[in-house]
Structure formats: C-alpha cells, structure tokens
Amino acid sequence: MSDVRQRHPAPGRPGRSREDAPGAPVVSTGRRGSHATAHGQGFAWVISWTILGSLLPGSGLLAAGRRRAGGFLLGLTAAGGLALGWLALGDDPLERVQTLVIAPGRLVVATVSIAVIATLWVLAILLTHVQLRRYASLGGGQRLFASLVVVALVTAVAMPAYEAGRYALIGRDLVDTMFRQTVDTETSTALTETTEADPWAGTPRINVLLLGSDAGDSRIGVRPDTMIVASIDTRSGNTVLFSLPRNLKNAPFPFGTPGNSAWPDGFNCYGDPCMLNAVWTWAEGAGSGYDRFRNPGLAATQDAIEGVTGLKIDTYAMLNLKGFAEFVNAIGGLEVNVRERLPIGGDGNPESPIYHKATGGWIEIGENQHLDGYHALWFARSRWASDDYSRMQRQRCVIAAFVDQVDPVTVALQFPRLARAAKRNITTGIPRRDLDAWVELSRRVQGAKVTSLPFTKAVVDVTAPDFDKVHKLVKRAIASSERAPQEPTPSASPGPSRPRNPSGQPKAANPNRAQDVDAVC
Template sequence: MGQLPTMPETAWATMRATADDRAARVRYRRALMLMVMTLVLPGSAQLVAGNRRVGRVATRIWVALIVAAVVGAVLAALDHEYAFWFVSDPRALGAIRLALMVLAVGWALLFLDAWRIGQPLSLSLGHRRTVVGLNGVLCFSVAGTLLFGAHLVGVQRSFILTTFSGDTVHGTHDGRYNVLLVGGDSGAGRWGLRTDSMTIASIDASTGKTVLIGLPRNMTDFPFAKGSVMRKAWPHGFNCGYPSCELNGVNTWVGDHLSLFKGVKDPGMDATISAAEGITGLKVSYWSFVNLAGFRDLVDAVGGVTLDVRQPIPVGGLGADVTGYIKPGVRKLNGFDTLWFARSRDSSDDYSRMARQKCVMNAMLHQVSPETVLTKFEKIAKASSQMISTDIPATEVDRFMGLALKAKGQPVATLSLVPPLVDTAHPDIALIRRKVDAAIRASEHPSSAAHHHRRKSPSTVTGGSIGSLHTGYAANDSTDLTDSC
C-alpha cells in the first residue's frame, strides 16, 4: 500500500489557527449574547448556561413585575384616582422606592454573573476589552436608571410627607370642598404677619368646577363664624378702628391674645378661617399657605407661564425704586416677572392686583400639563415643598389631584368681594352671602347664570387689569376667567 501524502507543517498551523479563530469568535458572540439576554430578560443567561435556580427566580420576578406594570397601567387608564393614589400614598411610594433599589442591585449582579459565564479569560485581549466595556455600560446604565427612579420616588414621598401633614380628614359641605388659600412672604411660622392675599377656592366634589372667592385684605367691620373664639371676643364684628382691625390684621391681634386659644394648634389660621367663614357663610374644609417666594421658583420649574400683559407693570415701587417694567403683550413670563405681575401695586390699587392674581391662578391651572410635571418633576417638587404648607392630609392628596385634573378642562369662575360690589369698610354681609351663593349656583348649573350673569368686560384697562376701580375689574367677577384675563 502506498503512503498518504504528508501535509506541510505550515498548513497544519494555518488550519489550527483558523479553527482557534472560529472558536474565539464563537466564544465572543456567546459572551455578547449572554449580556443581551440579561438586558432583555434578566435571568435567561443563567437558565441557558449558569445557575438555573437563580435564573428561574430572576425570570419569575421579572415576569411578575411586567404583569404588575401592565395591570397597573390598565387600572390607571380606567380609574385616574387609582393612579393618583399610587403616586401620592407614602406607603406605596416607599415600597416602590425599595423595589427599585433592590431591582437595581439584583440586575447589576445578573450582568456580572453573565460576564462570568461568558468566560472572559478565554477571550482574546481585544474581545475581552469589548465585553468588559459593554458589560460595564449595560450594568451601570440599567442600575443607574433604576436608582435615579428610586431617587425621584423618594423626592415625591418626601414632598408628600413634608407638605401634606394634616391629621384630620374633613368631608364636603353641601357637596363642595372649600379651601382657604393664603399668600404671603414669610415662612409657615410667620405667615400671618405679612398676609398678601386670601382666596377661598370652592370646588365641586363631583365635577371639580371651581369658584375663586377673593377676600380683600383691607376689609373691616366683618363678623366671625358662630361658635368661634373670635366670635366670642368680637360679637359685633372686627371693628376696633383702622387699620389694626382689617382682615389681614387678625393674626396680629391673635398673637397678642394667645391665652384665648389654649389647645389650638394654629391660632392665627384658626382665627383667619373663622373670619372667612363669617364673611362668606361657607364652611372651610382645609387651608393652604402659599409662600410667594416659593411660587416664583415653581413658575421657573414649569418653564414659565403665558399671560396677557395689558399695560406696563412696574417692578418695585411703593417705598422702593421702580427698577423696570414688564412690557405689554402676550408674553411667557419667568417666575420673577410672574410674581411681580401678580403683586405690583405701583400705579394701581389692591383690587386691580387681586384681578391679576386670579389671572395667574387660572393660567397655572390650565397651562401646566401632566407632561411638564413628569419631565420636570424634581424641580417642581422641590419648589412646591418650599412654597406650600397645608392641613390637607396625605391620604386626601389623590382626591384633590383628581379634582384638579377635572377642573383643568373647565372654566374657572371668580367673585372678589371688592368695590364697587362691596364697601370693604362697611361690608353688607347679607349681600356678600347672596352673591357667593349665586356664584356657586351659576358654576354648578350654567343654565342658572341669570342669577349671576357676567358683566360685559369694560373697555378700560387700569393697573394692568381690565376695568377700573369705579366700574369693577372683569377678573374679579367672572364666570370664565380665561375670557376676563
């Protein structure tokens, strides 16, 4: 028999090198595939090539999370109040935050294990560097995203716990929530010393339709609610003489007579609420203090607010130099200019300013979208926590979020208790209560608007508001603030 031909040694070496290259490429693709599998379906890499017990646990957890997310999304789409509860309940937020942190750590460990299963030491140096780099990017990207989500959830939870610290849930009164909004410059501990504005937001508990009832800070000779401490101290009305017995002086008087309010958590607010109830005849459900410096930050956080500036609005004045003007036109204002638009009193009066404040409230309600809240959430939460203190309990936040969403798509009505309708020095309380009732009825039943018809908007503009002190300002008495601003 003849001998088989021998292959040159160089040919054998070439074949071995080619086989080694193919094997190296297979190992490289396998390592990459294990990481991709971990990204798409955590635990699948372990099921295929690693610890199957770990893989089964990881995949089951992942599938359970996907199912829970889908079910939650469906429930949120069908019932908005469920979604609002989910993002406002401190216990639910705490559980979500913990789950995100555990998921971040667990997923990162699965990526590291997938890298180990891929046998990085068997790869060429170039392939090894690529696998290590890609694994690091995926590991830190996924874990970082989840940890950032946990941070945002923590911010929301902290905001809810810090801001909504009330401990008593109040029901509706005649089917409405009446929330007293107080604006000022100072912190929550000093709010009454520098009260800037007072408004009762009367909200229909079913539809969210809202009537803003403005209380002038210079009103005097008004009664307090029956049965209140202030009613016992001032049975014939708050009429000790100008200016110490104006509405915004109630807290100052309370500070000098704290012995009358033993056991009352917040005497100044308690007294101011009794004044608002005595004037309007409404039962106040909750109160909210708005720090106006924080309001400026909130406007900046949402990217500004668009307002129709009808006249140059002075920045500064009344004891200080006017440093500039907000120019007329439909303009998107930042927080600084929005605050001055709402507060400026130079070349105008308190009632014109109240009208502008109502326009700002209306613009904020209708212009701040859910998309803006989601994309700028952390800034908004930070500004809001500095801006608001309230006795609304955390358990009621979801209810008011739902009402705010309903109110967003509806006209906001307003009634300010100012001249020429009301003589703030000697207010006709019976007239005020009739007007308040009529405004609320007109909001609930538009067909009854004849009881509270909107006056034709005056052609004059004074102090930046449509109307004048003599004829009244349109935004102070309107069934639709958008048309009056």
C-alpha cells in the same frame, strides 16, 4: 515520527479538517481562536448575547447553555412584563403614579422593590456575561471592550433605579413634612368615614381657603395678602373661586367665636391695622381669645372669612409668596398676558421718596410674555401703579397659568426642586389619611368648569361692606356653578379670549356674576 497532523478545523465540525478521513489522527491546536471557539462562538457573539441578555434577562443564559437558570429568569422576566402591561392598561398610569406618591408606606415598598429588582437585574447581566465568556477566548483589546460594555449595561440599569429610589424617598419626605397624620380640628375638618366607593359621597361640597402669605423679615407677623375661597362641588368638580380684597373692613365673625366676642360689630378699629389681612396678626396678640389655639392667626382668619362669605371653611392651603418664584423657576417660567405696565418695587405712600417709582424696572405690556419666577411674582404682587383689585385679577391669572402650563413630564424632571420648594413654602390642613380622596377630587376639578367671582370695588364697598349682599352673590354663584354642565375648563394659557376694548382691557362684564377664569386673563 510523531503521529501529529496540523489541520484547520472544518466549519461546523470542531477539531476536524476538510481532509480528515475516518480513522485519521487529530490533535488540538492547543488554543481556541478568539473568533472561532470550540462551540463556534466569537467576540461578536459574546457581545451580542450579553446585550440581548441585558434587555431580556434569561435569554443570554440560554445561549450560554444554562438552560434551567435561563429559563427560570426568562419566565420571571415575562411574568414581570405581563404584570407591568396589566397595570399600564388597567388604569391611567399617571393616576397610579399619583396614588403611589401620596402614600409614604407605598413609597417605602416601591423603594425596596426598585432596589431588589435592580440588584437582580445587575446580577443577571454579570452572570450572563461570565457564562458566555466560558466558551470564548478573547484578545486583550476584546476583553477590555467587553468589560466596558458590561459596565455600561450595569450603569444603564443602576442609575435609573437609583434616581427612581431617590424620587420615591423625596416624595415620602415631602408627604411626611407637609401633611399631618391627624387633622387640626380648629382649622380643618377630616372627611367623614364612609364605606362608599366614592370617598366624597358624604361631602357634597367642600370649601378650601387658599392663602398667599407675605411674611418676611421686614414685616411683623403673617400678612395673608392673597385670600381666595375655592368652593368645590365634589360630584362634578365644578369650582367657584371667591377672591377677597385684603383691605376689606368690618369683617364679621360667626357667633360664638372669640372674634365675635372681641368684635361684635365687625373687625374695625378705624384704621389700616383693622383690614381683613390684619386679622391674623391681631389674633396672635395677647387677649384676642385665639391664643389658646394651636394656630391662632389662621383660626381667626378663617372665622373672619366665614363671616364675610357665609361659607364654612373646611380646610386651607397656604403658600409663602416669596417661595412662589421657586416653583415658577422650577417649571421653566410662565407665559401670561400683561394688560398694564407694572412697576417692580416702589411704594404706594405719597409721602415716600420712592412713591410709584419702579426701583427694579418695569414689566411691560404684551401678549404671551414669558416670565421667570422673580417677574411672575411681581406680576402677581405689583399694585403701586395699579390697585388691589387689578392685583386680585392678576393673581387668579397666575394661578390659572401655573395649573394650565405644568405638565407631568416637567413635574417628573423637576420633582426634587419642586419638592424642596413645597416643603419650605406650603402648609395645609389636609390630613395624610385623606390624600387619596383629594387626588381623586383634583382629577374631577381638572375636567370641570372653574368660574371666579372677585369682590372688587365694583361689587363691594370695602370701607362699609354690605355683607348680606355678599352672601347672596356667593349663593348665586354656587347655584350657577352647580347647574353648569361638567366640561373641560378653557385653557388659561395665552391665546384667543373674549373681545377687548381698544385699550386692551376686557370689555365690561357684570361684576356681580362669576366668570370663566380665562375671561379675565
């Protein structure tokens, strides 16, 4: 008779039954159960430790008996967690992201680092599960479910890593496309090299020309219909926005410039072609004196605006207005207060058959109106039933609303769309090496006071402007801005604002003095 006894193993004592006595023969059942193995591990144990080992790499290997590998990986995970915690607590995480995004070299390092970390993480998940399965005998359905869990865990690591790497490469391409390695000295000025901790220590004020171009297939050349000079106190961030009318005539050019040689008495040929926004097209023609410049239209426009304002333009940023709709759609639209009924389309020429006709409908009066990109663009551009000065006001409101309503989460979620729109529609003279300094300056501006002085018909006669008066008003507005305490700029989003007349228009303010941006919106 064979010396074999079939017994159920006692809990906690593999291979032994409750009836086992010392010296009693024991034989293996020939198979470990799918829920009870030689080490007491079952299906639930394998799944639980696989998941935990994925969340905390190394812990699953320890449970599987791989103490050295598990301890090393767990220590590496702990060190990485401490490093991330230190980075998060050391500075504003958003500031760190901003600093990272503007440096192509750092983005490459970030992309490679993300790929390496993700690869090691995925390998740790797979190794952990394989080691846990060594001591478990699972049924067919359990093996399939376990495999699906592993695939889900690997995907949960790989997909975010892929997206982070893709965002990093998109950011690198955006920076390489938009910002030159070196500055074009004809239209921009690089920051003075300094060893100071503050990159702006040697530059107390900087003037940036903001242009909204209206180039298109139906128009000849670039027509910068939006011209705003942002004069920024680099210490406090306090900023004054000077809006210039496109139909300003007699714009003087600084002495010694090609424009001054061609137009010593100001840019005026007694007709619409010689308005301020036509300087660009004129400069691109033969014989203007600017044809030797890399960007003759931009250089001439800057010279003219320097003559008008008395300010030295340090650099510029130009947006194709048609591309503005892409930005607005990418962030989900803008909310603005519409103070006057505005036509979409139409013509301002009384002889035109569509004179003052809204060929595309109307933007109706109303508070807190949500506009998509198409309607936000027409809100900023429409002037046939209004005038250039009202349009200048609405353009400032759109800019303020855009800045106020864009949040980091929206930018992160829509970054690919925003990056594509920026590449197609924005040009700037800021050199790549100065980007860190400009990010720092943008933070100061966000926490500072922003005022605006539009040169409307109440301030200047566009046909015979008094430029001495304009220069005095510019100086006074800047002096007032410098004296103003640094404080958060009031929200430009719709909400309570200064008292208004029964017509809904703001009560009259001194047009010769700069106002808070929200006061006109």
